[in-house]
Amino acid sequence: MDTSTALFYVFSAVLLVAAFRVITARSAVHSALFLVLAFFSASCVWLLLRAEFLAISLVLVYVGAVMVLFLFVVMMLDINVDALRVGFWKHFPVAAIVGVVIVLEMALVLIPGFDVVNAPPADAKSISMGNTKLLGIEIYTNYLYPLQIAALILLVAIIAAIALTLRQRKDSKAIDPSQQVKVKKADRLRIVKMQPVVEPPPAPPAPPAAPAGETK
Known part of the structure; x- marks a missing residue:
């Protein structure tokens, strides 16, 4: 076994483990990070197959842009992953069977492309x-x-x-740019003239004095 074959098996094993952890991790952020690892492993496999352009495109486009967007969306929305994973293990056997069938079908299609022994010389x-x-x-x-x-x-x-x-929501406050453009200065600002000093109110009149000799 040469070095390229050994690296292929190593990167393929890391890719399979990372892909499995994407769907089994309890945290959405951890799933996104495992997906980044899966993308890096796939790009390494493509480098071994001398597809440098596809490997660099995978790293730049998916890891550098798409996965960063996923992480921002996950952290901003604060999604309750536990509620989404209810019944996951109940449907896991059917999903595993479907996944195995898909892998076998892809293997039957892709394996002839890895026959480098009988490939025509470039x-x-x-x-x-x-x-x-x-x-x-x-x-x-x-x-x-x-x-x-x-x-x-x-x-x-x-x-x-x-x-x-772009669905209309009742709990969201939308701004119409056309209405903002039509607004004039008089609609935005109203000048009110007020006196700088306000006179104090007059003092109340004093109560009348009681007559002499009267006691309360």
Whole structure:
């Protein structure tokens, strides 16, 4: 076993453990951190497969942007994860069976791609171009229509997310920018003239004096 094979098994084991901890950790923050570890492990596996562009993109896009956003959302919303995990172990066997079936199907599809022994040798032109340029040529020639379909699906997801977050709520205070622009200076400020000094009220009259010889 050479060094690359040993590193592949190490990174794959870390990836599987981190992915399992993502769905079993009790804290949402811990799940997000384990997901970051899973992304790093996947990028290391891609580096071993000489897919440097995909590895760097995974680190920059998902770890650097998406996961930071997830952590901010989790910490700001203060989600009660215990209430969401009610009945998790009840449905775990069915979910495990479905997950195993998905893994087996993906393995049947992806295993032929790891057959580097019978792979055709790379020519000098492909080596000089680099895998980033070759990936771009492959995507925008042979996989152009799947790329457009994926972009359309992402566009629909973005529109759906915006539509869900822009619902009218009675407990929220919204500001209409058009109404703010129409406001004039006279509507915002009213000048009231007041005297600088207010005269004190007059003193009440003294009670009449009692006649001489009368006692209370």
